Amino acid sequence: MAYEDLLRRHQDLALRTAALLTHDAAEAEDAVQEAFVKAHAALGRFRAGAAFRPWILRIVANEARNRRRSAGRREGLALRLAEDRRGDDAAPSPEAAVLVQERRAALLAALGRLRADDRLVLGYRFFLELGEAETAEVLGVPRGTVKSRQSRALERLRRVLGRGGLS
Amino acid sequence: MSHLERHRETELEIALHDLGGALEAPRTRVDPAHAARLRIEAGEPRRGWAVRPFGRPARRAVLIALGAVLLLTGLAAALGIGLPGLQFIFGEPPGSAPSSPAASDTIGEPSNPIDALRLGRAVPLESLDEEAGFHVVVPQDVGLDDPIAAVRVLPPGVRLASLVYRPTDRYPAGATPSVSILITQLPATLDDRLVVKFIESATTFERVTVNGAAGYWIAGGLHEIGYADETDQVVVDSIRLAGNVLAWNAGGVTYRVEGAADLETAQAIATSLR
Incomplete structure (x- = not known):
């Protein structure tokens, strides 16, 4: 499906955006999914010729922000550091x-x-x-x-x- | 700001870039894009919850997924995969989508159907090919009067050619009082674009063959077609007349016959296009 393909191109950035605003990875994921559904309903408002990425990220950010408000204040972000797995000569001690x-x-x-x-x-x-x-x-x-x-x-x-x- | 502070800010910016690269790639329990698709196709009207693999919403997710699978299976059986480049999205029509011109036209007799249907600029029929930039085919010998021709440029430069026909005894007006049949032709480069179509859940589809090409008979409901190019620019074009649409794709052009009372009438018009 075209819409799904379109979303998948921006899914990683959407998840990172939501993770910046929520304190829980599952909450970020739900925010993205909900935003994608809402974006579909709002496609009629999408300005022809405009770039899709900032439009969808804005919807994601709004959804994530709303969820964070309703979830109350918690510490930490839904972002995690990856393990440093470099094993080449350039890897630090x-x-x-x-x-x-x-x-x-x-x-x-x-x-x-x-x-x-x-x-x-x-x-x-x-x-x-x-x-x-x-x-x-x-x-x-x-x-x-x-x-x-x-x-x-x-x-x-x-x-x-x-x-x-x-x- | 002191030199030291400037240096520190630069260092901080570099550190932020480094941190961005060191963050774990987002891991998800379900694929959000796919889950969103299932929910949209299932016509899920509820908001505020998401398809999750675990927890209370899981039961609903399973039901929705099952419903979507059944829906898709049925559609696949009924319709096949679809026209090349033509994709249909099932679900509620965008609530905030621009209102159908046809709907507003029912309030009163539009003085100019080209303006009322937002078809762009009226052009003489004899110069339609030149204005559209491609050969626009016209129905022959099916009892339609001379059309009003129009061209509209849809961003990012796709030209939509339209032929508007006034009502006659044989072709009565539909929801739009001054129009019986509307034929639109769009030189969509379907290899490069995806076409997205939004339809009401009540709309019914039938797979048909039009002039040897695969096509769809879409009966009832409001429709929109959108194009998404490789740069993600999306262009949404409304179906102008509420009612029935015969759509097909041939030779790199998407054709639509809107407003025919039945499939037989629409097919007769389609096969007469020269």
């Missing part, structure tokens, strides 16, 4: 690898303590690698607002991490 993972875990935890809007703009820009223009489209804000939100979110993240930064 076991000690260094542990440090790298600890650093990432600290950053992920700090990210989880930010408010949802901050996580979303940082997630879109750095995790999903969306450009400023597309991020603006997904968030439904002007491009300049993305710049300022990103800057403020980074500042708040730095504060959460402490003056010592990532070191």
